Amino acid sequence: MRRHPVSKSKMICPACGAQMNLHAEKLVDASPNEPGYNLALDGAIDESHSCPRCGAAASRRRVA
Numbered sequence: 001m002r003r004h005p006v007s008k009s010k011m012i013c014p015a016c017g018a019q020m021n022l023h024a025e026k027l028v029d030a031s032p033n034e035p036g037y038n039l040a041l042d043g044a045i046d047e048s049h050s051c052p053r054c055g056a057a058a059s060r061r062r063v064a
């Protein structure tokens with residue numbers, strides 16, 4: 001599996017604009033026609049991010 005540069009996966013806090021930290025990844029059910037579907041996993045990865053400045057939390061689907 002290829003590694004992606006860390007900078008590519010950073011998420012910006014929607015509340016204050018700080019760079020958020022990725023703190024959890026979860027495999028979720030997805031169908032092959034959904035964005036982010038990973039054939040090797042037969043599902044998709046949802047990322048949870050938290051903001052070190054204001055404490056906001058956000059999640060997003062990882063899209064390769």
Ligand SMILES: [Zn+2]
Nearest residue numbers: 013016051054
């Ligand atoms: Zn924030």
